[in-house]
Amino acid sequence: MTWTAAVAGATGYAGGEVLRLLAAHPEIEIGAVTANSSAGARLGQIHPHLPELAMREVEPTEAGRLAEHDIVILALPHGASGRVTAAIEDAARSSGRSPILLDCGADHRLTSAAAWEHYYGGPFAEPWAYGMPELLHAGETSPTAQRAALSAATRIAVPGCNVTAVTLAAQPGAAAGLIDTSSLTAVLAVGYSGAGKSLKPHLTAAEALGSAQAYAVGGTHRHIPEIVQNLQVAGLPAGTTRLSFTPVLVPMSRGILATVIAPLTALALGADDPQARLRETWIDAYGSGGDGEALIDVLPEGAWPTTGSVLGSGLAHVQVAVDAAAGVATMMCAIDNLGKGTASAAIQSLNLALGLPETTGVIMSGVAP
Ligand SMILES: NC(=O)C1=CN([C@@H]2O[C@H](COP(=O)(O)OP(=O)(O)OC[C@H]3O[C@@H](n4cnc5c(N)ncnc54)[C@H](OP(=O)(O)O)[C@@H]3O)[C@@H](O)[C@H]2O)C=CC1
Numbered sequence: 001m002t003w004t005a006a007v008a009g010a011t012g013y014a015g016g017e018v019l020r021l022l023a024a025h026p027e028i029e030i031g032a033v034t035a036n037s038s039a040g041a042r043l044g045q046i047h048p049h050l051p052e053l054a055m056r057e058v059e060p061t062e063a064g065r066l067a068e069h070d071i072v073i074l075a076l077p078h079g080a081s082g083r084v085t086a087a088i089e090d091a092a093r094s095s096g097r098s099p100i101l102l103d104c105g106a107d108h109r110l111t112s113a114a115a116w117e118h119y120y121g122g123p124f125a126e127p128w129a130y131g132m133p134e135l136l137h138a139g140e141t142s143p144t145a146q147r148a149a150l151s152a153a154t155r156i157a158v159p160g161c162n163v164t165a166v167t168l169a170a171q172p173g174a175a176a177g178l179i180d181t182s183s184l185t186a187v188l189a190v191g192y193s194g195a196g197k198s199l200k201p202h203l204t205a206a207e208a209l210g211s212a213q214a215y216a217v218g219g220t221h222r223h224i225p226e227i228v229q230n231l232q233v234a235g236l237p238a239g240t241t242r243l244s245f246t247p248v249l250v251p252m253s254r255g256i257l258a259t260v261i262a263p264l265t266a267l268a269l270g271a272d273d274p275q276a277r278l279r280e281t282w283i284d285a286y287g288s289g290g291d292g293e294a295l296i297d298v299l300p301e302g303a304w305p306t307t308g309s310v311l312g313s314g315l316a317h318v319q320v321a322v323d324a325a326a327g328v329a330t331m332m333c334a335i336d337n338l339g340k341g342t343a344s345a346a347i348q349s350l351n352l353a354l355g356l357p358e359t360t361g362v363i364m365s366g367v368a369p
């Protein structure tokens, strides 16, 4: 069976990566590609790396048109997608259709209206099934429940890219009670494409090349509540997770390298060999060397994740080490922000919702060097 998929925000970075994966997806046909200021342009003017779609005309983003498809993937600025998803639902109801909707923006991710108000503002949209199949739930040593939720979903909120990197780095330890999640520190090296394609002074080559710049420092980044939400799903009482989060832009187009530090708990410190205990826990969650999760790999001991190894792919590379002198765990994850951080997570979750093999159309190897 072939499904049709429309992509809204098709001229942006996230929309472009979604289109790159959909173009190679054997079961999906690309329908309308829509945007805002670039409506009327040919896609080839905007995404020359997608020659198979070059002659497609970019349409305005209209709910009725989007609702004609089996699947609608939105890659719009937050706030805009909440409005558009509500309008698509209205249009679909009145035409008797029921498309599967995926939102790559933040609008349907948070379960707390107060957190939305604090970090984003504007109307709170209902939370949708969270598009991270590997999210650990309470009591799980390897992910199952989130896959079941996504298999039954018709509305999917694709996670934030920084959120994905931090969650995948730390959640095995949180779920197993091996790290103290009341004292998490995350510092991330992030690539520029995470900021989208619109021009901002600090994103120009003059400011960015040869320079590293921190932003959203001091507990202000809007991904904090989403990470906390994820790590609470992994079995912690609400209100106990505390995260210091600092992203640093570094001169690369794509990629996130998250380093997360947390004190070891008495459970971890009391293990005969804390390093072996942590490693075993992370490998139980994800697998290593090709066993276990198809897209997440715990690297061999002593090897550290690099953004270069996952570039252009849906992969996440993870590592954990005990820093015995400091009494902490150092947890790392590298992803491509547009791969596992957005488009691959969207396609992976969509495949589950369609009953297809989860990695259909997902790119499983990186580009090196
Ligand atoms: N970049 C990344 O790494 C990631 C992005 N995301 C999320 O994906 C979404 C898109 O991000 P990104 O691709 O980076 O952003 P871009 O700025 O690159 O693209 C935004 C897209 O949305 C369209 N658009 C803007 N405003 C409207 C509107 N009011 N109505 C309809 N279309 C509109 C733009 O159209 P036009 O060009 O015609 O103006 C463009 O196609 C955001 O919510 C972002 O947070 C999530 C994870 C990672």
Ligand SMILES: CC(=O)N[C@@H](CCC(=O)OP(=O)(O)O)C(=O)O
Binding pocket: 078, 104, 105, 106, 159, 160, 161, 162, 190, 191, 192, 193, 194, 195, 196, 223, 247, 249
């Ligand atoms: C470099 C940069 O600015 N990156 C963005 C992350 C993009 C993303 O994941 O955005 P959403 O959560 O809105 O989908 C940021 O840190 O806010």
